Amino acid sequence: MIEFHDISYSVNGIQVLSGLNLRVAHGEILVLLGRSGSGKTTTLKLVNRLVTPSSGQVLVNGKANDQVDVIQLRRGIGYVIQEAGLLPHFTVERNIGLVPKIEGWPEERIRRRVQEMLQLVGLSADLASRYPHQLSGGQRQRVGVARALAADPAILLMDEPFGALDPLTRDELQREFLLLQQRVHKTVVFVTHDLREALRLGSRIALMEAGKLVTILTPAEFLRSSDPWASAYVRAFGDGLESAANRGTS
């Protein structure tokens, strides 16, 4: 579905990615996990060519993505970012209908599709005429997901989509996203720095550090892994819970 072959990327003499080889299978949620600056967002943006590698090749649906029309490539890939990246001067309806609109769908079909998408992400139909600033953070993120799915792309790129949400809303959206994925079966690349989110959502977790892919593991393997970076993550995560549990007991 998506393949990265020997990708290197440097900008202004700084090596952001090097020797990256990765394959994302059809219908899986591949989580790119790593610290800020590890290159995970850059890796994501390689797929829809917001970033062009210095060397190497990205294959999308078996075709090198620099050999196809970049606009068509992007319209065929859903893109969700933190804080949703909604257009602030567009209503919810126009935001969700954006790609169908520029793809030239008839108005009536766009309207039906928007209603369908609102329902899919659990928003009530009367939100359609609101502006993004009139929504809560969780609602905005749902609209972001609805917008990405509107033109029914096979691939979904998600860049810390739930990062700015409070823990309860995040939990809710993660749960619903998994249910949604069971229905829509997209190929998802999901960027996060949150191990809990990675373990919960990922079919596989690709751990990145300093522009390199450290390892790819399933969530179960990740927890048992002896890889120093993976176990460092698990330790940091566990320490937080443990120290919280121990506070006040001593």
Add this chain to the structure above:
Amino acid sequence: MNLLRFFVQNHTQVLELTGEHLWLVGWSTVFAMLIGIPLGILIAHRTQLGRPVLATANIIQTIPALALFGFLLPVPWLGDRAERLAILALTLYALLPIIRNTYDGIRGVDAAVVEAGRGMGLTESQLLFQVELPLALSVIISGVRIAVVISVGLATIAAAIGAGGLGEFIFRGLAMVDNRVILAGAIPAAILALLADFGMGWIEKRLRPR
């Protein structure tokens, strides 16, 4: 009271000169927008051009109005008609605030919003017309507003080269050492400036993105 009587007696001429004044300001603003907005868009996307373009507009702004009219006087086609010359000079002065605000307005659009649009497959022109310009519009209009108010004031100087406008009264009054005549030009000019400011402010507010 004297002044009021002067206005009543000369009302046709006051109206006529106000009309000329508006003509000069109107055309120069239109031309400055036609040049300044595309130029501002260009330098917002090609930032290496920003410095020279803005520097040039800045330099024009520092030339005293009378000197600029003088410089342009010998230019062949322009020098034939004083209004052409005045409109060109006023256009040049109006450029800076329009270019500057267009540039700032577009650069000020949230980069994440632009990238989200690009990532979803908007073409560069769709990004410009559907995202960047609508979001920068109120800032651009506020630049036009500044330009108009400055132009209303500067256009009084156009009378020095015979281009008409309310400056006629001002220069005539100066020559006659008659305050009534000076005020007959200055007061309508001030009212025009206030009205323009108010009107443009209203438009700007209506266009502000939510």
